[in-house]
Amino acid sequence: MAFTLHTLAQRPEVEPHIDRLAEVCWPRFLRQHDDLGLGEHWPDLFTTFADFQFVLREPGGRVVAAGQSVPFVWDGTAADLPESLADIVGRARRDRKAGRTPTALSAVAALVDPFERGKGVSAEVIRAMTALASVHRIGTLVAPVRPTLKASYPLVDMERYVRWRRDDGLSLDPWLRVHERLGAGIVRIAPCTLRITGTVQEWEEWTGMAFPDTGPYVVPGALQPVQIDREKDDGRYDDPNVWMLHKGVSR
Numbered sequence: 001m002a003f004t005l006h007t008l009a010q011r012p013e014v015e016p017h018i019d020r021l022a023e024v025c026w027p028r029f030l031r032q033h034d035d036l037g038l039g040e041h042w043p044d045l046f047t048t049f050a051d052f053q054f055v056l057r058e059p060g061g062r063v064v065a066a067g068q069s070v071p072f073v074w075d076g077t078a079a080d081l082p083e084s085l086a087d088i089v090g091r092a093r094r095d096r097k098a099g100r101t102p103t104a105l106s107a108v109a110a111l112v113d114p115f116e117r118g119k120g121v122s123a124e125v126i127r128a129m130t131a132l133a134s135v136h137r138i139g140t141l142v143a144p145v146r147p148t149l150k151a152s153y154p155l156v157d158m159e160r161y162v163r164w165r166r167d168d169g170l171s172l173d174p175w176l177r178v179h180e181r182l183g184a185g186i187v188r189i190a191p192c193t194l195r196i197t198g199t200v201q202e203w204e205e206w207t208g209m210a211f212p213d214t215g216p217y218v219v220p221g222a223l224q225p226v227q228i229d230r231e232k233d234d235g236r237y238d239d240p241n242v243w244m245l246h247k248g249v250s251r
């Protein structure tokens, strides 16, 4: 199916669609305040970087997916990749302010309407990011990928998880696999791209679970256990991602 790409800069009226998709795509606990500061940078996506936020419409005009990304200066090394989503957007902002020419586009999110999943739309979102990079003469696309199936294996280290392969050599994880099929390779693990903390009661509300004791808990949608400390009335979750590099974006 041929999708039409509309950026937020071209069509400011698409912003509510991006908000709606974020609302339905992320587990509730991930939509809370990020201790690493993503909330402070979030508005920049919709203003400074409106050229890099977009939706995909199917031929009938319905919005089926959204992509969020920012351009930044990257020296090409694993060590120079930002640690968190807040770092990515903050760094893009500093680069823009200093007038530096971006060398890479970083994905921030790919969101496919739950009713449109399993139809290959996600690859179109990545292709759209590649196309945007190309339009802006940016030669590299990188993505902090949140492996979707990892939520079924929250007790396994991410380092081990990313090594799990199918017989065809591709990742066991379907979302990593989409990136691999498009030519991307793993650069490194990003152990904490978002940090969500709250009181035990907040965590119980966000997850619909009870946390009667101190300790680690497996929570639906979480890629590793949520740590609950009842004595300190504190719950904490670090969201790990996998940095992937897409080669061959043509300038």
Ligand SMILES: CC(C)(COP(=O)(O)OP(=O)(O)OC[C@H]1O[C@@H](n2cnc3c(N)ncnc32)[C@H](O)[C@@H]1OP(=O)(O)O)[C@@H](O)C(=O)NCCC(=O)NCCS
Binding pocket: 025, 026, 108, 109, 110, 111, 112, 113, 116, 117, 118, 119, 120, 121, 122, 123, 144, 145, 146, 148, 149, 174, 175, 177, 178
């Ligand atoms: C991750 C996401 C973008 C994938 O979108 P999608 O359009 O449904 O993905 P596709 O149809 O291209 O399917 C991709 C792969 O996932 C597999 N898949 C789809 N739904 C699946 C499910 N529920 N369980 C396991 N695998 C699934 C598909 O079979 C396909 O793998 P294969 O072709 O190698 O067998 C979408 O699920 C989403 O928006 N999730 C919420 C937000 C998110 O996690 N975004 C990514 C992090 S930034």
